[in-house]
Amino acid sequence: MIRLEKVNKYFNRHKANQIHVIDNTSLELPESGIVTLLGASGSGKTTLLNAIGGLDRVNSGSIFVDGQRITRRRSGRIDTIRNANIGYIFQNFNLMDDQTVFDNVAVALRMVGIRNREIIRKRVHYCLEAVGIYAQRNKNAGALSGGQRQRVAIARAIVKNPKIIIADEPTGNLDSSNTLEIMNLIKKLSGDRLVLLVTHEENIAEFYSDRIIRIRDGRVISDEENERNSTLDYQLENRIYLKDMPVQNHMNSQGISVDVYADRPVQSAIKLAVRGGNLFIDTGGQFSVIDETSDMELIDDHYSAIDQSVFESSAFDYSACLPENFRARYRSVYTPLNCIGKGFASIRKFRTLKKLLLIGFVIAAIFAFYAVSHIVGILDVQRGDFMKTDEHYVTVANPGKSAALAKKAAATKDAAYVIPGNSTVTFTVPMNDYYQTASLSGQLQGSMVSQEFLDKDRLYAGEMPEKSHQIVVDKMVLKSFFAQKTGSAIGLTKYRQFLGRRVTLPGLKAYTVVGISDCGSPSIFVRKSQFTDILAAAPSEEAQENYDGDLGTGYLSETGTAEGGTQVRNYDLAKGSLKIKSGHKPEKNYEVIVNSSHSEEDKMKIGKTITPKMNGRKLTIVGYYTSAKEGEDTYYVTKHTVALDNIHKQKKLSVYSEDPETLVENLAAKGLTGTVNFNREKEAYVKSVRDALKTSLILAGIILLISLIEIYLMLRSSFLSRIREVGILRAIGLKKRDIYRKFAGEIIAITVITATVGIGIMYYMMYHLVSFSSYYKSLYTVSPLTAGITFLLILVFNLLAGLLPVATVMRKTPAQILARSDI
Ligand SMILES: Nc1ncnc2c1ncn2[C@@H]1O[C@H](COP(=O)(O)OP(=O)(O)OP(=O)(O)O)[C@@H](O)[C@H]1O
Numbered sequence: 001m002i003r004l005e006k007v008n009k010y011f012n013r014h015k016a017n018q019i020h021v022i023d024n025t026s027l028e029l030p031e032s033g034i035v036t037l038l039g040a041s042g043s044g045k046t047t048l049l050n051a052i053g054g055l056d057r058v059n060s061g062s063i064f065v066d067g068q069r070i071t072r073r074r075s076g077r078i079d080t081i082r083n084a085n086i087g088y089i090f091q092n093f094n095l096m097d098d099q100t101v102f103d104n105v106a107v108a109l110r111m112v113g114i115r116n117r118e119i120i121r122k123r124v125h126y127c128l129e130a131v132g133i134y135a136q137r138n139k140n141a142g143a144l145s146g147g148q149r150q151r152v153a154i155a156r157a158i159v160k161n162p163k164i165i166i167a168d169e170p171t172g173n174l175d176s177s178n179t180l181e182i183m184n185l186i187k188k189l190s191g192d193r194l195v196l197l198v199t200h201e202e203n204i205a206e207f208y209s210d211r212i213i214r215i216r217d218g219r220v221i222s223d224e225e226n227e228r229n230s231t232l233d234y235q236l237e238n239r240i241y242l243k244d245m246p247v248q249n250h251m252n253s254q255g256i257s258v259d260v261y262a263d264r265p266v267q268s269a270i271k272l273a274v275r276g277g278n279l280f281i282d283t284g285g286q287f288s289v290i291d292e293t294s295d296m297e298l299i300d301d302h303y304s305a306i307d308q309s310v311f312e313s314s315a316f317d318y319s320a321c322l323p324e325n326f327r328a329r330y331r332s333v334y335t336p337l338n339c340i341g342k343g344f345a346s347i348r349k350f351r352t353l354k355k356l357l358l359i360g361f362v363i364a365a366i367f368a369f370y371a372v373s374h375i376v377g378i379l380d381v382q383r384g385d386f387m388k389t390d391e392h393y394v395t396v397a398n399p400g401k402s403a404a405l406a407k408k409a410a411a412t413k414d415a416a417y418v419i420p421g422n423s424t425v426t427f428t429v430p431m432n433d434y435y436q437t438a439s440l441s442g443q444l445q446g447s448m449v450s451q452e453f454l455d456k457d458r459l460y461a462g463e464m465p466e467k468s469h470q471i472v473v474d475k476m477v478l479k480s481f482f483a484q485k486t487g488s489a490i491g492l493t494k495y496r497q498f499l500g501r502r503v504t505l506p507g508l509k510a511y512t513v514v515g516i517s518d519c520g521s522p523s524i525f526v527r528k529s530q531f532t533d534i535l536a537a538a539p540s541e542e543a544q545e546n547y548d549g550d551l552g553t554g555y556l557s558e559t560g561t562a563e564g565g566t567q568v569r570n571y572d573l574a575k576g577s578l579k580i581k582s583g584h585k586p587e588k589n590y591e592v593i594v595n596s597s598h599s600e601e602d603k604m605k606i607g608k609t610i611t612p613k614m615n616g617r618k619l620t621i622v623g624y625y626t627s628a629k630e631g632e633d634t635y636y637v638t639k640h641t642v643a644l645d646n647i648h649k650q651k652k653l654s655v656y657s658e659d660p661e662t663l664v665e666n667l668a669a670k671g672l673t674g675t676v677n678f679n680r681e682k683e684a685y686v687k688s689v690r691d692a693l694k695t696s697l698i699l700a701g702i703i704l705l706i707s708l709i710e711i712y713l714m715l716r717s718s719f720l721s722r723i724r725e726v727g728i729l730r731a732i733g734l735k736k737r738d739i740y741r742k743f744a745g746e747i748i749a750i751t752v753i754t755a756t757v758g759i760g761i762m763y764y765m766m767y768h769l770v771s772f773s774s775y776y777k778s779l780y781t782v783s784p785l786t787a788g789i790t791f792l793l794i795l796v797f798n799l800l801a802g803l804l805p806v807a808t809v810m811r812k813t814p815a816q817i818l819a820r821s822d823i
Pocket residue numbers: 011012019021039040041042043044045046047048200819
């Protein structure tokens with residue numbers, strides 16, 4: 001059954017404290033009976049037993065169990081062989097203290113592939129009954145006495161009907177009466193299988209063993225069949241044999257009879273009193289009462305040695321409840337799926353303190369989600385975060401504000417048209433829908449684009465503009481409008497609500513939004529012919545900064561009132577309400593007509609030049625008008641004059657092109673430097689957030705690291721306290737992969753519970769934060785995706801952090817793990 005060939009094992013090999021703990025040992029052990037390894041403490045019995053049982057490795061030699069070699073093999077293979085053949089009984093029981101007696105035994109059946117609950121129940125019950133512990137089956141193993149626990153351990157060893165039982169000092173931690181009962185049980189088992197026993201109690205060995213192998217300093221010094229003693233001289237400390245006591249006395253007084261037995265004379269004055277039928281005893285010192293609950297027993301007889309009849313009673317019926325043709329083969333106790341279910345179950349059993357520790361995981365998840373949403377938020381640059389102008393624009397510097405340069409740029413290949421400035425225009429959105437909101441207005445800011453470049457396919461809602469003063473606004477523009485929240489006063493919060501809405505510019509007829517586009521740029525599509533008037537009425541912010549002329553001229557504030565000076569406007573806009581009184585309408589550049597009320601002034605005669613300047617040039621009066629509007633004092637010039645002045649107000653030009661990159665090349669060929677707006681704006685944005693990004697990334701990274709370290713430390717410390725459990729499971733045959741699955745299941749369960757709560761809390765808070773401000777929105781991404789990323793991150797880390805300590809322990813043999821946890 002078991003064969004050893006020249007087995008050697010050392011501890012601390014090649015070191016000063018080397019121990020040759022198995023010294024060239026060869027043995028052949030039979031199929032049945034008790035074979036006892038006997039030797040002094042430290043002689044190497046346990047080590048030899050562990051080597052035979054596959055719990056420890058040897059340095060050389062071979063060990064065969066049931067014909068299969070268990071040395072120099074992968075641990076998984078060794079586990080398979082020992083699971084199928086060997087049941088273990090340990091000196092310190094090695095039970096799972098927090099599991100029931102039943103579960104402690106049932107696990108051994110599950111490991112050899114029995115899944116049928118009914119069979120498991122029957123078989124476990126049978127074994128528990130056989131070892132006399134059935135009544136305690138639902139108690140936790142930790143709640144039992146030593147003798148009871150060893151019975152459970154024996155039941156666990158025998159329940160799978162192994163061919164070999166290995167018992168390492170099974171009675172070492174038991175009192176004498178339990179020792180006998182357990183040994184009798186073991187003796188019973190050895191009838192049809194091999195029991196390999198380690199003990200240092202010579203009398204026990206000689207009474208029960210069929211063969212005794214004596215060991216000294218790792219070497220077999222004798223190996224003999226045992227002529228079994230027919231009796232065991234084993235005094236039981238808890239029994240007092242009255243007839244063997246040297247002093248015996250009998251007294252009878254007042255109807256009370258007292259028998260005194262003593263193994264030596266004592267000085268003791270005992271008083272007995274009887275009152276009202278009750279007996280009172282004063283011993284004047286120590287005494288022990290013997291009743292049905294005490295361990296001590298008084299036996300009214302002589303001591304006689306125990307004889308062999310104690311274990312000649314019935315043997316186990318191993319076939320009871322075993323499935324027919326059953327062959328023990330290792331099966332995983334944990335499948336990838338049920339390990340998670342078991343993980344949840346084991347969390348439920350956590351003590352309150354340990355459950356409280358889970359709050360730490362929740363907090364870690366909160367921080368982790370914050371960090372991830374921040375990192376994703378910063379790294380994920382959205383077009384809306386940085387785009388200020390339509391993506392087709394190329395900016396060309398025009399420091400000289402030269403109209404010739406504008407012309408040159410417009411004439412470049414691939415250029416569609418040129419507008420001065422950065423193309424940004426701001427319309428006013430009146431909110432006079434209600435009486436109460438009549439004084440309110442919002443601002444619609446976007447990049448002005450010619451309608452001829454509006455692609456019908458990009459129309460999100462409404463229709464293509466057909467008439468003058470109809471415009472199409474892009475969703476991105478409306479999004480910014482909504483972010484200002486001004487529209488909410490009149491419930492203007494949805495894209496489509498803009499259809500049909502009027503927007504205004506000072507001094508110009510109102511525009512109607514007829515369509516909403518979705519072209520990924522913050523564009524406002526207007527007729528190209530209206531560019532000049534729009535730019536004059538609503539110059540981009542830069543115009544105000546760059547204009548070095550008289551701001552009063554041609555510039556109108558948002559409210560439409562002239563800011564100092566006199567308004568200069570395009571004659572075409574007003575010609576319907578004007579009448580030329582004398583002279584002629586403006587026809588050439590810088591020609592101007594003024595109200596006829598000025599006709600008498602010397603400085604305002606026809607042919608005189610006047611300020612304000614347009615495009616840096618004084619204007620020449622060519623006529624007088626009368627106006628339908630009373631008191632009107634606007635100066636009217638040609639549209640082209642206004643256009644020139646528009647150029648004069650800006651140090652840059654926006655050139656529209658369907659292929660901006662190529663346009664830049666073409667401009668370069670003409671000696672003009674252009675930059676693609678999209679690229680420039682993106683770069684500027686990325687640069688502006690880069691500094692914030694660095695600190696944020698470091699901060700987020702630190703937060704993430706701290707939370708992950710916390711998780712690691714918690715998992716590690718909780719694992720350290722469970723090394724013993726791992727040692728036990730490995731020792732009774734659970735394979736490494738099952739240990740991993742067991743812990744992975746718990747870690748997944750912990751992660752699911754804590755990360756869901758933590759991420760949920762933070763998701764809720766941050767969701768409200770980002771919907772509160774678009775600034776936070778660009779910094780944090782709160783989405784199911786980031787939640788998912790965070791969860792996966794935590795899960796992966798938890799698994800790594802949690803399984804790392806498992807892996808370090810798993811490199812050791814079961815015997816090494818047990819030795820470590822015993823310390
Ligand atoms: N993991 C170990 N590392 C180093 N030395 C060890 C280790 N385990 C056991 N030893 C030493 O090896 C020798 C044999 O130990 P072992 O436990 O096999 O003896 P034993 O005969 O079973 O003793 P006992 O009856 O006290 O249990 C002892 O000197 C012990 O100190």
